Amino acid sequence: MQIIGSRFARRVMPALALACVAGVSAYAQKPPSVVKARLVLATQGAHSSSVAKAAVVGQIRAGYHINALHPSLDYLIPTEVQLNRSAGVTVERVIYPPGRPVRFAFLKTPLAVYEGEVLIGLVLKLGRADASSVIPLRGKLSYQACNDHACFAPTSIPLRLVVPILPASVPLQSAHAAIFSKIRFN
Amino acid sequence: MKSKRVILGIVLGVIVVGALYLINRFWIAPATTLSSARATTLSAKGDSSHPLAPEFSLTSLSGQTIDLKDYRGKVVLLDFWATWCGPCRIEIPEFVDLERKYASQGLRIIGISMDDSPDPVRQFYQQFNMDYPVVMGSDKVGELYGGIFGLPTSFLIGRDGRIYAKHVGLTGERTFVREIQELLAAGPNQMAANFVAAGGGPGSDDINVETPAEANSPVPGVDVSKLTPAQLTEYKQMLSSEHCSCGCGYTVLQCRQVDGSCETSLKMARAALAKLLRKNTI
Numbered sequence: 001m002q003i004i005g006s007r008f009a010r011r012v013m014p015a016l017a018l019a020c021v022a023g024v025s026a027y028a029q030k031p032p033s034v035v036k037a038r039l040v041l042a043t044q045g046a047h048s049s050s051v052a053k054a055a056v057v058g059q060i061r062a063g064y065h066i067n068a069l070h071p072s073l074d075y076l077i078p079t080e081v082q083l084n085r086s087a088g089v090t091v092e093r094v095i096y097p098p099g100r101p102v103r104f105a106f107l108k109t110p111l112a113v114y115e116g117e118v119l120i121g122l123v124l125k126l127g128r129a130d131a132s133s134v135i136p137l138r139g140k141l142s143y144q145a146c147n148d149h150a151c152f153a154p155t156s157i158p159l160r161l162v163v164p165i166l167p168a169s170v171p172l173q174s175a176h177a178a179i180f181s182k183i184r185f186n
Numbered sequence: 187m188k189s190k191r192v193i194l195g196i197v198l199g200v201i202v203v204g205a206l207y208l209i210n211r212f213w214i215a216p217a218t219t220l221s222s223a224r225a226t227t228l229s230a231k232g233d234s235s236h237p238l239a240p241e242f243s244l245t246s247l248s249g250q251t252i253d254l255k256d257y258r259g260k261v262v263l264l265d266f267w268a269t270w271c272g273p274c275r276i277e278i279p280e281f282v283d284l285e286r287k288y289a290s291q292g293l294r295i296i297g298i299s300m301d302d303s304p305d306p307v308r309q310f311y312q313q314f315n316m317d318y319p320v321v322m323g324s325d326k327v328g329e330l331y332g333g334i335f336g337l338p339t340s341f342l343i344g345r346d347g348r349i350y351a352k353h354v355g356l357t358g359e360r361t362f363v364r365e366i367q368e369l370l371a372a373g374p375n376q377m378a379a380n381f382v383a384a385g386g387g388p389g390s391d392d393i394n395v396e397t398p399a400e401a402n403s404p405v406p407g408v409d410v411s412k413l414t415p416a417q418l419t420e421y422k423q424m425l426s427s428e429h430c431s432c433g434c435g436y437t438v439l440q441c442r443q444v445d446g447s448c449e450t451s452l453k454m455a456r457a458a459l460a461k462l463l464r465k466n467t468i
Contacts, residue, residue: 034434061434075306077270106273106356144270150336150355151271153300 034061037141037157039122042180043172045164048129051092055179056081056141056159058118065113066143068099072111076144077154081120083139088127089163095121095183104148121183124163131167136160236348236377239264239341240330244298244321247308252296252319255347261288261369262343263295263362266323266334269306273356274338278314280359284366285318291370292345298323300337335440344369344378354406354443406442408455417462424458 035058042053060066067076083091097119099112120141129135137160144154166172174180239262243253254262265281267274278297285295297320299307304322311320328334331341335354342351342365351365365381372378404410405425410418425439432450434441438458441451 073272075269075275076272104272106276111272146272147355149273150338151268151273152336153268154270 034064034145034152035059035066035141035143035157037159039137039139039159039161040176040179041161041163042174042176044175045166045170045172046124046126046135047168047172048126048131048165050126052124052126052163053180053185054122054124054137054161055176055183056118056120056122057176057179058114058120058141060115060118060145062116064145064147065102065111065115066118066145068112068114069096070099070112072099072101072109076111077142079114079118079141079143081122081139081141081159083122083137083159086135086137088129088135089137090125090127091122092125093121093123095123095185097183104146106149119179119183121180121185123185126163126165129165131165133165135163135165137163236344236350236381239343239347239349242327242330244323244327246319246321247304247311248319250319252321254296254343257294257296257343258347259345259374260292260294261345261366262341263293263366264298264331264341264343265295266298266300266328266331266337266339268300268337269310270301271337275310275314276356277338277340278316280362281318282314282316284359284362288366288370293366293370294318296321298327300324300328300334332443333440335436335443342366342369344381345372346375346377348377350378350381352404405439405455407452408442408459410459413462417466421459421462424462425455428454428458430454 037056037058040055040057042055046052058066066079069078069080071078079096081094081096083089097114099114101110102113102115103110124137126135139159140156141159142154142156145152239254241254243251246252263281263284265274265277267278269275281295281297285293287293295318297316297318299320300323301307307320307322310316323334331339338353338355338357340351340353340357340362341349342353342362344350350369353361368381369378372381404418404422410421413421422439425442426437428438430436430438430441430448430451431454432441432448434448434451436451438451438454441448442455
């Protein structure tokens with residue numbers, strides 16, 4: 001009772017509870033994803049009340065594919081990017097690349113898929129924000145992957161990005177130019 | 187005083203971690219068996235090369251209770267699939283034909299759908315004229331069978347209730363026919379002592395170049411037939427503790443089971459086997 005009531009216990013118990021949750025989660029067997037993805041900004045930051053470009057950079061493991069946004073067959077699960085509602089940011093447009101038609105052993109007709117690197121553009125409208133503040137963005141890339149003879153359960157990868165708000169006097173400099181040059185924003 | 191608290195914290199931490207392990211080992215894990223207390227896991231009981239098929243009891247789309255123990259004496263093809271899985275959709279019409287052809291000899295097929303919702307499964311069931319039972323699966327059912335990481339995954343269960351073959355991915359119909367015929371040839375509840383896998387590990391039997399021992403191995407592509415049960419357990423633990431360097435993020439064992447075409451995991455699995463055998467020789 002003395003231990004439970006002590007200041008020490010009040011500090012340690014929540015940490016132990018967290019460790020329990022983490023332990024159980026880690027123990028649960030779950031197949032890892034075959035896709036890696038990150039969210040990047042086209043500039044080093046953004047100005048308040050402006051439009052910014054971002055991109056999801058996905059890397060699909062060799063030998064695997066994920067369905068395009070508009071899969072060739074209605075039963076296939078599309079690849080989609082979703083950003084959570086965040087104060088001060090609106091997603092104006094999401095620009096998906098066209099799927100590449102690929103023929104697989106299990107189908108006579110080609111399927112529209114993404115393989116290798118997949119770049120998905122995002123046009124973000126930022127609301128008013130204080131200079132030197134940051135706007136956190138969170139979302140996910142949902143997909144369902146297959147190789148040429150087996151498929152894997154639909155899953156998603158969390159996406160995170162912090163958009164630094166710069167004073168209007170600070171000029172924006174491009175970042176990740178090689179990535180953004182490959183996305184057709186227009 | 188401070189050091190006492192640190193020690194107390196460490197002791198508490200150890201107790202919690204130990205309790206977690208025990209809770210998972212004896213409470214959470216058995217709860218995933220879904221069925222009676224007699225449920226088994228793939229490696230828990232029986233012959234190491236032909237483990238007993240874990241029992242489950244689930245309700246089919248038509249409301250029928252499907253209890254695997256009721257199928258003892260039959261040859262069962264257990265098919266984990268999903269409507270969104272292209273290769274699965276190729277195999278299912280073949281399975282419908284297979285059951286019609288071999289049902290009188292004792293073949294039964296059970297489909298375990300890994301879809302999230304039964305609605306598309308019902309549509310598919312009618313569209314493809316499926317006449318064998320389909321139940322809705324879950325990760326828990328998958329875990330019973332060692333984790334279902336790729337679809338389709340099919341298990342061939344003999345009349346004695348043991349698993350004789352596992353196929354991950356699209357597998358040729360000829361492979362199933364040969365294996366089913368061999369299993370049907372065994373007497374009621376008898377072990378199919380002479381069963382030889384037709385090949386067709388992960389992928390198509392057309393491209394299979396594995397020996398039967400490699401193809402029918404719990405570590406696809408690696409012949410483990412000469413290992414003792416204890417060595418096999420140790421070997422699988424070795425492969426489960428090492429991540430495949432191909433970049434897939436899987437352990438070597440998972441990678442072998444999911445992607446039979448991965449040369450990296452095959453090399454790593456064979457190297458681990460050589461290491462184990464060397465250790466046992468010394």
